[in-house]
Amino acid sequence: MLNKKIFILLPDGVGLRNFAFSNFFKFGLQQNFDIRYWNNTPFDLTTLGFDEVKIRNAKANLLTDSYKNARKHIELNLNIQIEKDPVYDTYRFPFSYKKLKPAVKNLISQFLIATHSSDKGLKKIREKIKKLEKSGNYYAHCLETLKIEKPDFVFCTNQRPVLAIAPLLAAQELKIPTATFIFSWDNLPKATMVVETDFYFVWSEHMKRELLHYYPYIKENQIFVTGTPQFESHFDANNAVSKSAFFEKYQLDLNKKYVCYSGDDFTTCPDDPQYLSDVADAVRELNNQGNSIGIIFRRCPVDFSKRYDLVLEKNKDIITPIAPLWEKVGEDWNTILPTKGDLELQINTIKHTEMVLNLGSSMVFDYVAHQKPCAFINYDVPDKVDKDWSVSKIYQYVHFRSMPNKNAVLWLNSPQDIKEKIRLGLEQSTETIENAQKWFEIISGHSPESVSEKIWKAIEKIVH
Structure with a gap:
């Protein structure tokens, strides 16, 4: 029997990490699928040894x-x-x-x-x-590509981009089954669904309930619960490097314990530099009391601003910035692409730090995958950059209501609170990690280490 040909549609770069830089491709080959990446990113996937079909001149209708x-x-x-x-x-x-x-x-x-x-x-x-979308040249080109390539299935890596609509409509016109993966844990309450497919792949039973709730035209038999490849690489020992090698590469002090400060983009957190400064002040106090702690600062990959420069210069004895290995290929945020090297950098940053501090980021799940705690910032600074912004808005979002209890993270309720919470994270984090693990299972389901395998089994069920 001929191998089934599967088109993996990359309408933009955000799907690269989950579906090109993970073990997803390898597991698909093991299942004897013929895999083609239908690639609308500037990234050349042939450099990774993948077969790709480039999308040229993708353009949505003006309206x-x-x-x-x-x-x-x-x-x-x-x-x-x-x-x-x-x-x-x-x-x-x-x-x-x-x-x-x-x-x-x-x-x-x-x-x-x-x-x-x-x-x-x-x-x-x-x-x-x-x-x-059916009226334009882009749709016609997609139809032509599909007629030549004759895939058995088109799997879209992200439900949000407008440029995913025409390729999926073309597949449906030719009676080729289609599916989309729901990209992020907060996407469904935000009304980010742009595409409509025959099947939907979700992270967990929790996300399945959300999908049915927000999109009642979708039926239960169209949904596959698979988990997300986003966290799968944390469980692959091949991605880890030794502490000595990591510390040497980034000129870290082997006598220090490091915590990670994970930055946000400007819109999500305009006051992020002040929060980083407050964390640095707390660490300085701890060090004055006989501790030896450093901060690794991992900025948001799409934030190329200079807004942290003063804080980093003032605290260069404490903070070591390690920039994400993303490549900027355009001006829009979605043309800043992750690299395979950054996936390994993030994994090893987590492996060689004790905890993470941030504003409501999904990094809580990356860290609990390594059995390490997370602290969430939960106060407003006195001199806000944007007077209309408040931290309280962040934790009102629907996706935070999935937290099984408030002890899944350490809460930084004031600058004065940071020192003690870091101490707790370093010395007494067992309860926090146990509760974060429960939250992780709600959001990402069970067996996060075998997600790619589950996705391919679902695809096999659809095409056979």
Whole structure:
């Protein structure tokens, strides 16, 4: 019997880490699949030994962005109506009218939101998006590619990009089964679904319930619970390097214990430099009391700003910045691509630090995969960069309601709190780790070390 040909659609770079730099490809080969990456990223996957089909000149219809944004806002409006919960308003980005093109797009979106904020209206918007995307050259090129390549299945690595719509519609036109992977743990309450496929791959039973709740047109038999490859590499011993090699490479002090400060992007945390400064002050106090602690600062991969420079210079005896190994190939955040080297860097940063401190990041799960604790920042600074921003907004988000109890992390409720919480993280973290592990299982399911295998078994079930 001929091997089934599987197209792995990469509409943008965010799927690279999960589906190109993990063991996903290797497990697929072991199952005797013929794998092609349908690649819309600038990254050359042939350098990793993969077969790829490049997508050239991908371009959405001029109106699709307006309809996509309208769809998001209408879904949020309907969620507020149904649940009587204003949290969904916090997922909106303000409309911009500073430049002509975005202003026109946003005016169209606002008109559509005003006239289509109902179940019936939402359905019309969804159908119009499909009609728009089927009308362009991009869709025609996708059809042509699929007719030549004749894949048995198209698997999309991310449900959010507009440029994923046309390839999936083309596959459905040719009766090729399609699926999408839900990219992140917070995506579904935020109304980020752009594509519609025959099947959906989710992280956990928790995410499955969310998918059914937010998208009632999706039926239970369309959903596969597989986990996410995002954490799988933590369980692969081949990615680890020795402490001495890691410390030597990054000029770290073998006599120190290191904690990691994991940065956020500006929108998520405009006051991040001040929080890093507060952590450095706490570590300095601990060291003055006879401890020997350092900080590894891992900035957000899409933050190339200089906003941390003063804090890093002031605390260069304590903070060692280790920049993520991402490559910038354009101006937009989604053209900053991860590399395989960064996956290994992140894993070894975790392996050789004692704990992580950040603002509500999923790094809590990366660290608990190594049985290490996380501390969440939970206070506002006095001189805020953005007066309308508050840490309280972050922890109101729906995805934090999945936390089994508040003891899954250490809470940094003030600058004065940091010193004691770091001490707890270093010396008495067992309870925190046990609760974080329960949260990890809720979010990512069981057996995070064998996710790629589970995804391929689900694909096999679909195509055979």
